Amino acid sequence: MHSFTEENYLKAIFHLLLKTQSATTNEIAAATGTKAASVTDMLKKLAEKKLINYARYQGVTLTDSGERIAVGIVRKHRLWEHFLVDKLKFKWDEVHEMAEELEHISSTELINRLDEFMGRPQFDPHGDPIPDCNGRMNNQHLQSALHLKKDQTGKIAAVADHSPAFLQYLEKTQLTIGQTITVTELTDYDMALVLNNSQNEFNISREVAKNLLILV
Amino acid sequence: MHSFTEENYLKAIFHLLLKTQSATTNEIAAATGTKAASVTDMLKKLAEKKLINYARYQGVTLTDSGERIAVGIVRKHRLWEHFLVDKLKFKWDEVHEMAEELEHISSTELINRLDEFMGRPQFDPHGDPIPDCNGRMNNQHLQSALHLKKDQTGKIAAVADHSPAFLQYLEKTQLTIGQTITVTELTDYDMALVLNNSQNEFNISREVAKNLLILV
């Protein structure tokens, strides 16, 4: 239907709009690993196909059909990641690159059967919501652990940094998704946080806290 | 590593060499759905990369590394087909196109885990042998039902025609893989065959018989 490349651009635009409300040429170039000049070329093609709204120098937004395609790719990406972790026993830091390829397998019937095979999971291994076959997803209102106040309690629900390094760090320290934690202390010196679950105490930097997304 | 296109050419050459001991420009064009001129271009590139042995006007063979890649693609294709039928409950006539895409997912770790997840199956849904992770496969000596003599018994082990039409016909008539059949009659008029398993009698044309592969 659409090329891998087009799908990757649409997905990148979708994520940028969600995160920063804007998708500029340079941002898209950074997200797709290309140069600004290449992005401009592609934006013209996507606009021609009515998948994005584009006016020179103005950045872009997705049209309804562009967004539908983007959400479809996100659905595939997250379902495949779930499959790799849940069924094939990969670790949560190993699956992103494989899902980057698998998300372009075209059959929607395949992805719907996979969804069913896994019992229609709501979230991927990183806590991101999985859109259903109509594109609807369970968007929880999460906040960065950085903004928790002293003695506030919440559940680790997702991560904002998907890099293997960060994921491996979390796994090693057992700060994994589903853990309920309480902020027991905010250090004066560097504002690092001390967290507590029923068993252990965790001392985490502001950088780590920023990327832990909490359901309060 | 290699492009989808290169992988598809190598796989096509592999299948042609197996079936007819030769792989000519026109045969490869037919197998890949391209034109002879395009094939010549690609053969030069594959020869440049030492994946095939190619001399103008002479047809091609695979080098060791070319064959290793081709067998790897065949392994992926057949394992994914098995997954689609065994785990996602697709019918055996529905899976080829999806496997045509899935076979290009690059991770060998993924395919090895998938293999393990399914219990290291030996054959795909069409009875074709699945190469193991070292490229070795269980090549059974099969013969076309066309060459069975009267009263000879054998087991349907594979099919030579993978078209949905043929597969659907077999499924409807219950001539499926694993059935043990006996030739009870060879009609004088058109040499059609009458087969028998313990329950039923099947009257099949020479064309159908040709594409039923039997383990005697």
Next chain:
DNA sequence: TATTTTTTTTAGACTTGTCTAAATTAATTA
């Protein structure tokens, strides 16, 4: 063996997606 037919290769062009370098527009700063 000479001619005809078939197969294969070459020549030249097109599409998609990419790049660098230069030009243009927008945004920032003095």
Next chain:
DNA sequence: TAATTAATTTAGACAAGTCTAAAAAAAATA
């Protein structure tokens, strides 16, 4: 507001893979 800087677009080129039409080589046939 004018000058400078940053962002974006345009121009021109390239690689991969494809095509059609024409030329060349091989195979088949008379």
